[in-house]
Amino acid sequence: MFQLVTAPKPRTVVVLVVLVAGIVFFVMDPGRFPLAPRCVFHLLTGWDCPACGVQRAAHAFLHGRWAEAVRYNLFLVVSVPYLVLLVAEQWFVRGRWQQRLHRVLYDRRLVLAYFWMVVAWWVVRNVLGI
Numbered sequence: 001m002f003q004l005v006t007a008p009k010p011r012t013v014v015v016l017v018v019l020v021a022g023i024v025f026f027v028m029d030p031g032r033f034p035l036a037p038r039c040v041f042h043l044l045t046g047w048d049c050p051a052c053g054v055q056r057a058a059h060a061f062l063h064g065r066w067a068e069a070v071r072y073n074l075f076l077v078v079s080v081p082y083l084v085l086l087v088a089e090q091w092f093v094r095g096r097w098q099q100r101l102h103r104v105l106y107d108r109r110l111v112l113a114y115f116w117m118v119v120a121w122w123v124v125r126n127v128l129g130i
Contacts, residue, residue, distance in 0.1 A: 022058075050118045051073070074121075075118070075125075085105055089101040
């Protein structure tokens, strides 16, 4: 009589969210769209957080303006490859290679190094005005 509706798989939800976000950032220029989310840290302090500029960078990147995207947030040069490797390890790589990649990506030293790079970027971008 009644059929239970099962929840979508987490991967499906992630793919849909990324796809919708990609379409939104392709169509909407966050630098010109007044309803685009603003950085609360920047609004309160006047300083840039480590992620400031990522929305504008995503828009530029999706339009093939890669140099402009990097100018919005230089730390993307480090963050994007690390994120791509994390996604690849979870979704695409299997077996022995997945285990090896997992050991490297989640190694405490690498995670701490990445954390300290974020903190350093946060300070440097505000001191030097990058």
